[in-house]
Amino acid sequence: MGVPPMSSYRGHFSPFRSRARRPCHRLRPRSALPFGVAPGIPSLSAVASSPAATLTGVVERIIFLNEENHYTIAEFRPDADKKSVPKERPEPVTIVGPLPGVECGETLHLTGEWTRHAQHGAQFKVLGFKSELPSSVYGIRKYLGSGLVPGIGKVYANKIVDAFGTDTFRILSEESGRLRDVDGIGRKRATAIKAAWDAKRTERELYIFLQTYGVTPGQCVKIAKHFGPSAKNILTQEPYRAAREIDGIGFKTADRIAINLGFANDAAPRLDAGLIFALETLQEEGHTAFGESDLCDYAANLLETDSRLICARIDALVEAKQLVRHGGSGVAGVVDPGHGDVTPSSRPARRDEGVAAPSASGRVSVAAVADRGPGSTSPATPNRTSGSQLSALSSRLIQLPHNDRAEQKIAEVVQRLTRVASGLPPIKTDAAVTWAEQKAGFTFHELQRRAVRAALTSKFSILTGGPGTGKTTILRALVEILKAKKVRVHLAAPTGRAAQRLAETTGGYASTIHRLLKWDPAAGGFIANESTPLSTDFLIVDEASMLDTRLASALLQAVPARAHLLLVGDIDQLPSVGAGNVLKDLIVVAEGSAPHPQLSTLNSQPAALRAAIPVTRLSVVYRQKDHSGIVSTAHAINSGDASLPPAFGEIADVPPWSDLAFITAADAEDCLRKVIQLCTEFVPQKLHWPNPIADVQVLAPMHKGVAGVANLNVQLQAALNPHARGLRAATGEYRPADKVIQLRNNYDKNLFNGDIGSVVSVDAEHGTMVAEFDGEQHTFERGDFSDLALAYTISIHKSQGSEYPVVVIPLLKGHFMMLQRNLIYTAITRGRKKVYLVGEPAAYAMAVRNSESKQRLTHLREKIVVSSSRA
Numbered sequence: 001m002g003v004p005p006m007s008s009y010r011g012h013f014s015p016f017r018s019r020a021r022r023p024c025h026r027l028r029p030r031s032a033l034p035f036g037v038a039p040g041i042p043s044l045s046a047v048a049s050s051p052a053a054t055l056t057g058v059v060e061r062i063i064f065l066n067e068e069n070h071y072t073i074a075e076f077r078p079d080a081d082k083k084s085v086p087k088e089r090p091e092p093v094t095i096v097g098p099l100p101g102v103e104c105g106e107t108l109h110l111t112g113e114w115t116r117h118a119q120h121g122a123q124f125k126v127l128g129f130k131s132e133l134p135s136s137v138y139g140i141r142k143y144l145g146s147g148l149v150p151g152i153g154k155v156y157a158n159k160i161v162d163a164f165g166t167d168t169f170r171i172l173s174e175e176s177g178r179l180r181d182v183d184g185i186g187r188k189r190a191t192a193i194k195a196a197w198d199a200k201r202t203e204r205e206l207y208i209f210l211q212t213y214g215v216t217p218g219q220c221v222k223i224a225k226h227f228g229p230s231a232k233n234i235l236t237q238e239p240y241r242a243a244r245e246i247d248g249i250g251f252k253t254a255d256r257i258a259i260n261l262g263f264a265n266d267a268a269p270r271l272d273a274g275l276i277f278a279l280e281t282l283q284e285e286g287h288t289a290f291g292e293s294d295l296c297d298y299a300a301n302l303l304e305t306d307s308r309l310i311c312a313r314i315d316a317l318v319e320a321k322q323l324v325r326h327g328g329s330g331v332a333g334v335v336d337p338g339h340g341d342v343t344p345s346s347r348p349a350r351r352d353e354g355v356a357a358p359s360a361s362g363r364v365s366v367a368a369v370a371d372r373g374p375g376s377t378s379p380a381t382p383n384r385t386s387g388s389q390l391s392a393l394s395s396r397l398i399q400l401p402h403n404d405r406a407e408q409k410i411a412e413v414v415q416r417l418t419r420v421a422s423g424l425p426p427i428k429t430d431a432a433v434t435w436a437e438q439k440a441g442f443t444f445h446e447l448q449r450r451a452v453r454a455a456l457t458s459k460f461s462i463l464t465g466g467p468g469t470g471k472t473t474i475l476r477a478l479v480e481i482l483k484a485k486k487v488r489v490h491l492a493a494p495t496g497r498a499a500q501r502l503a504e505t506t507g508g509y510a511s512t513i514h515r516l517l518k519w520d521p522a523a524g525g526f527i528a529n530e531s532t533p534l535s536t537d538f539l540i541v542d543e544a545s546m547l548d549t550r551l552a553s554a555l556l557q558a559v560p561a562r563a564h565l566l567l568v569g570d571i572d573q574l575p576s577v578g579a580g581n582v583l584k585d586l587i588v589v590a591e592g593s594a595p596h597p598q599l600s601t602l603n604s605q606p607a608a609l610r611a612a613i614p615v616t617r618l619s620v621v622y623r624q625k626d627h628s629g630i631v632s633t634a635h636a637i638n639s640g641d642a643s644l645p646p647a648f649g650e651i652a653d654v655p656p657w658s659d660l661a662f663i664t665a666a667d668a669e670d671c672l673r674k675v676i677q678l679c680t681e682f683v684p685q686k687l688h689w690p691n692p693i694a695d696v697q698v699l700a701p702m703h704k705g706v707a708g709v710a711n712l713n714v715q716l717q718a719a720l721n722p723h724a725r726g727l728r729a730a731t732g733e734y735r736p737a738d739k740v741i742q743l744r745n746n747y748d749k750n751l752f753n754g755d756i757g758s759v760v761s762v763d764a765e766h767g768t769m770v771a772e773f774d775g776e777q778h779t780f781e782r783g784d785f786s787d788l789a790l791a792y793t794i795s796i797h798k799s800q801g802s803e804y805p806v807v808v809i810p811l812l813k814g815h816f817m818m819l820q821r822n823l824i825y826t827a828i829t830r831g832r833k834k835v836y837l838v839g840e841p842a843a844y845a846m847a848v849r850n851s852e853s854k855q856r857l858t859h860l861r862e863k864i865v866v867s868s869s870r871a
Contacts, residue, residue, distance in 0.1 A: 055110040055124055058139055059102060060092050066767060066781065070100040070221050076108070076124070097126030100207055100221045105134045105143025131207075133169055137161060140168050152193055159183060172197045199229065206232045215253060222246050236261060240273035251277035266305050271313040274303040275323070279400050283579045286856040288403040288549050292325065292396040314398060324404040326397040326859055397859055403579065404859070406553035409530075410582070411863035413556040417460040418612035418868070423537055423562030425485055429453045435484075436477035448474050451616035455566045456481070458614050462544075462587055463568045465618025466638060467829050468631035471568055472505045475540060478566070479506045482538055490536040492516045492555075494546040495754050496774050497802040502542045512752065513541070513555055519747040528558040537563050543801040544569035548578025549860070572638050573826045577753065577797055581856040589864050590615045629660030630828060630835050637825045642848040644841050651677050656686045660828070660835045662844065668706035671810050672715060674838050675707070678808050679792075680719050687834070689805065693720050693739055694758075697804035698793040699827045701818040707810040707839070709793045716792035727762035727769055729785040734759050734769055741791035741798065742773070749778050754798055756791050796827045807831035811839035811847070819847035 057078035064073040077092040095110065102108065112127040134140050144157035152160065159182050164171045171178055176194035179185050185193070203224060209232055210220045226246050227234050234241060235257060243254035251273055263270055278299040282290050290298075292314060300307035317323040399407075433452050437443055444452070451474045454461045465471055482489045491510035493499040503510035516534070517526035528534050539559055541547070544567040547555070559565050567583060575581045590613035621635055633645050647662040648654050651674055654661045663678075665671035679692045689695045698716065703709045717738060724735035734740065742755040757773035769780045771788075780788065796809075809827045811819075824847040828835050837844065 053111070053113055053124070055093075055095075055108075055112070057108065058134065058142075059104050059106050059108060060142075062102075062104060070098045071767060072097065072099040072102065074099065074102070076110075094123045095126055096123050098221070099126060099129065100224070102129075102131060103143060104145075105139045105141075107132045107134055107139065131204075135166065137165055140166065144168070152196075156182070156184065159185075173201065202229050202232070209235075210257075215257070219249055219253060222248055238269065239263070240269050243273055243277070251280075265303065266309050268313065268316075271299075271303065271305065271310060272317060272322070275299050275310065275313060275317060276400070278302055279323075279398065283400065283403070286575060286579055286581070286854065287858070288407060288579045289326070289397040289399045289857050289859040291857070292398050295398050318398075321401065324399045324401055326399065326862070397857070399859060403549060406549045407580075407858065407860045407863050408867075409553045409557055410549070410860060411867040413559065414460065414586070414613070414864050415867045416561055417559065417565060420459070420561040422459055422564065423560070424456070424487060424564065427456055427481070427485060429456050432456065432481045433477070436481055439480060440473065440477065444473065444477070445470065445620055445622075447616060447618055447620065448477075451618070452477055452481070454614040454616055455564065458564075458612065460565050460613050461567075462583070462590060462613065462615045463566060463618070464571050464583075464587065464615065466570055466572060466621075467634050468621045468628065469618035470620070470622055471618060475502070475542070475568065476506050478540065479508045483508075487537045488535065489538040489540065490516065490534060491540050491542070493542040493801060494551070495543070495752075495801040497756070498543045498546075501803055502540075510542075513551060514745070514747075514752050515750070517554060517558055519750070521748055526554050526558065529554070530557040532558075533560040534558050534563075536560065538566075539563060540566045540568065542568045544583045545571055545573050546576050546801045547580075547582045548576040549580030549582060549858070550578065552580070552582040570829070572822060573829065574797060574800055574822050575856060577800065579856075580858055580860070582860065585858055585860045586613070586864075587615050589613070589861050629658060630831050633660055633835075634825055634829050637821060637828065637848050640821070640848065640851065642845040644844060645837070647841065651682050654682070654836070659833060660831075660837075662837045662841070663839075664841060665812075665839050668812055668814060671707045671812055671839050672712070675712065675808055675810055676715060676719050678836055678838070679716060683806055687806070692806075693737065693792070695804075696806045696808060697799065697802075697830070698808045698810070699796045699799050699830060700793050700810050701796055701815040701823060701827075703795065705812075705814055707812055707814075709795055712793035712810070713790035717790060720792065725762075725764070727764045727767070731785050731788060732790055734762055734785075734788075734790075736761055739791040740771055740788050741794055742787060743789055744787045746784075746787060750776075751778065754801070756794075756802075796823055796830075799830045800826065803830055803832045805832050806834045807836070809835070809837045809839075811837050811843045813840050813843045813846065815843060816846060819843060819850055821848055821851045823847060 055076070055078055057076050059074050060077050061075040062072060063075060065071075072095075074095050075092045076095045095112075097112065099108075109130045109132075110124065110126050111129070112125045114122055115125045116122050134143050141157055141161045144152050144160060145154040160179070161168055163182050164178075172194070176190060176197070179190040179193060180187060206224055207220050210223060215223070223231055223235070223242055223246060226242075239258040239261060240251075240254045242249045242257070243251045254273065255270065258267075258270060259265075275295070278295060279290065282295075282298075292311075296307040296310045296314065299310045303310070314323060314325075318325045429452070433444065433449050436452065448470050451461075451463050455463070455474075455478055463471060463474060479489060479491070489508065491499070491502050491506060491508050492513045493502050493510060494513055496512055499510040499512050502508075517528040519525075520527050536559075541555065546569070547567075556565070567586070569583050571584050571587060575584070621631060629645065636643065645660055645662045646658065647664055649664055651663055654663065663674055665674055675698060679696050679698070683689050683692045683696055698712055700707065700709045700712060705711065713732070717733075717735070721735055721737050724737060726733040726735035726738075736759050738759040740757055740759060742751045742753060742757070745752045751773055755773050757771045757778075760770040760772050760777060762769045767781060769785075770777055771780060772778075807827065807830050809824075811824070824844070828837075
């Protein structure tokens with residue numbers, strides 16, 4: 001973010017607090033150059049290559065402050081004798097970055113880097129700072145005169161400093177009664193000044209206290225805002241509350257504070273917080289439940305303590321209802337991946353069993369544990385080793401309460417839907433199917449006819465199948481039949497793109513699940529719920545494989561008792577981004593096959609339950625008749641056929657009429673070059689699609705690396721949108737026309753994880769950006785930027801539920817950690833018209849042959865069986 005000339009700040013007003021109304025010194029004349037723009041400033045190349053720098057000096061004037069995230073632009077006068085400032089650099093200079101609690105006159109010790117803004121010249125980007133109160137009369141006068149203490153303006157600041165000199169701050173803190181000796185200050189004003197000074201001192205001490213323990217300025221702001229004046233006392237006594245109560249303050253931050261405060265490694269508050277963190281980490285891996293024995297070892301390794309202490313804390317947390325325990329005889333075992341023998345799991349974890357090495361402080365790095373590489377036996381990634389999976393399945397299961405409640409609600413709704421009579425009008429299903437065939441102009445396959453009949457006669461049914469197997473034909477027929485019968489039918493999908501495609505293919509109106517349920521920010525929940533269900537007779541949900549446990553729970557609770565529900569999805573795709581494996585669990589229960597190893601009751605489930613939830617698996621491929629390379633390749637992948645699709649050494653050799661091609665690349669750099677060439681030359685020139693930003697979606701298996709999401713976004717932005725003036729943020733630079741993706745649900749903006757939009761405009765001066773999503777424009781401030789990312793390239797996981805005209809997939813052996821059959825299958829089936837794989841043929845074969853996808857542990861299947869058995 002740049003600094004406009006001084007004249008542009010005069011009279012400035014914004015929704016953020018402006019400090020221009022209380023300058024620390026007179027403004028420069030209009031003829032003056034902007035701060036940092038003067039002869040002698042280092043060249044762009046010199047600034048860009050500058051190493052990490054330090055800077056010490058005094059804050060002269062705060063030009064701009066965003067109250068939400070404390071992003072600050074300030075005029076800063078460095079100490080003249082500091083070697084960190086080039087001699088030719090004029091004073092003052094401009095500093096930019098988050099500076100919570102900083103006021104005019106303070107002495108700051110900054111760490112950061114010199115950068116150069118295209119318009120406003122050299123600036124010092126602050127990465128960290130320490131502050132101290134001014135010690136000189138000049139500094140104290142400037143500090144108090146800045147207006148930070150209510151009751152002390154410039155006039156009274158001069159009077160107070162004239163009276164007490166360098167002893168001013170001590171007088172304010174310890175002998176505030178002496179303020180009444182100053183001309184014009186009476187008892188009332190002195191009391192007000194004292195109260196304001198104490199409040200400011202408390203805030204300042206908190207920031208200093210937190211930064212001592214490595215807490216970032218942005219996190220300081222969140223902690224201060226959440227806990228208020230009591231923040232320091234709360235953190236001193238209960239540091240782990242920050243992790244529990246504040247979004248963006250994780251266990252690692254709270255643990256760093258606690259350890260530095262002297263909390264022991266085996267202190268109960270630390271073990272409790274570590275257990276919750278362990279389950280939350282496993283939740284991010286997709287699990288809604290985990291084996292108690294493995295959880296003990298996992299958390300013990302994470303916290304570097306005895307697993308027996310962890311097991312004792314699990315008992316305490318279960319009793320306190322902060323964790324939920326399910327089943328088991330209480331005798332759990334761990335399968336040693338190397339031997340297959342079952343050994344007691346109560347032993348302390350050994351340091352050589354895939355545990356990260358202790359740091360210099362003797363503590364294991366949480367990040368190191370969580371980022372284990374391939375083949376690691378660390379329980380940080382327990383679902384990557386068969387031994388860990390088996391032990392987790394064989395032991396008692398532990399759940400976080402919200403996951404337990406969500407699964408229980410799903411089970412209750414399944415039971416209700418299968419027991420309550422249908423509210424549909426009488427429909428002669430065979431005649432209805434024949435009528436739909438006549439409207440379609442062709443005869444349905446028997447599997448398609450069966451699916452239509454099942455949806456019309458069963459309250460709850462499931463339809464699954466790959467691309468080209470006729471799901472669209474079934475849905476269109478159902479919608480036409482239901483409309484002819486005046487049935488209220490609702491169509492929904494997890495993402496906006498999937499909903500749009502559902503509406504186009506069926507001729508009905510479709511919405512995202514979130515918009516269907518309507519979020520109520522005041523209540524913190526959906527308007528449509530169990531008490532206020534949807535006004536529908538028939539609900540069809542497409543892309544149901546994307547339903548995580550919590551969203552599925554909210555959706556199913558909103559289904560009226562007499563309504564029908566049809567879930568449609570492809571279980572061969574990747575599971576949901578969120579925790580759970582809802583569609584697969586429901587199919588397993590409905591079919592009574594492939595029992596979950598943890599479920600002793602599943603084999604004895606009532607036959608009525610299986611009959612009540614008919615599952616239609618579509619296997620006949622119809623689009624293959626159209627010679628679709630996308631469809632035939634997707635089904636070949638699903639069957640384990642690793643034969644390479646039509647391959648070409650150069651992009652120029654790829655025929656424009658082909659809908660799928662593999663373009664070989666020698667290495668990561670060659671892959672990057674060819675991906676860019678496809679997007680910038682081949683698609684607009686050979687395919688004659690002039691807008692590659694909108695028409696092409698690059699899907700990468702990993703975030704890191706030359707051909708990873710992060711680098712591809714930077715390179716594609718430079719290639720496709722190079723000239724627009726942008727807004728720099730911690731997450732990157734945003735320019736008008738950039739494609740962006742929403743990374744987290746934002747119910748206030750009605751934006752959800754995975755939504756893709758386009759930047760309309762940026763305002764570098766005020767740090768705001770306008771982006772359009774599904775025809776609606778939204779304004780983002782710097783505090784919102786962490787929820788956004790460039791979307792020229794997105795991860796394959798983020799693409800679930802969407803289709804794009806052209807899909808480009810970089811595929812390298814360096815992606816081996818992520819190369820799985822369902823990953824490449826999901827990526828290829830995202831392409832509507834064209835799919836181009838770019839990379840190494842060996843990587844393609846590795847992905848297709850690796851059918852061992854990560855197993856997700858849940859307790860949903862058993863809950864459904866138990867709930868149905870009790871009914």
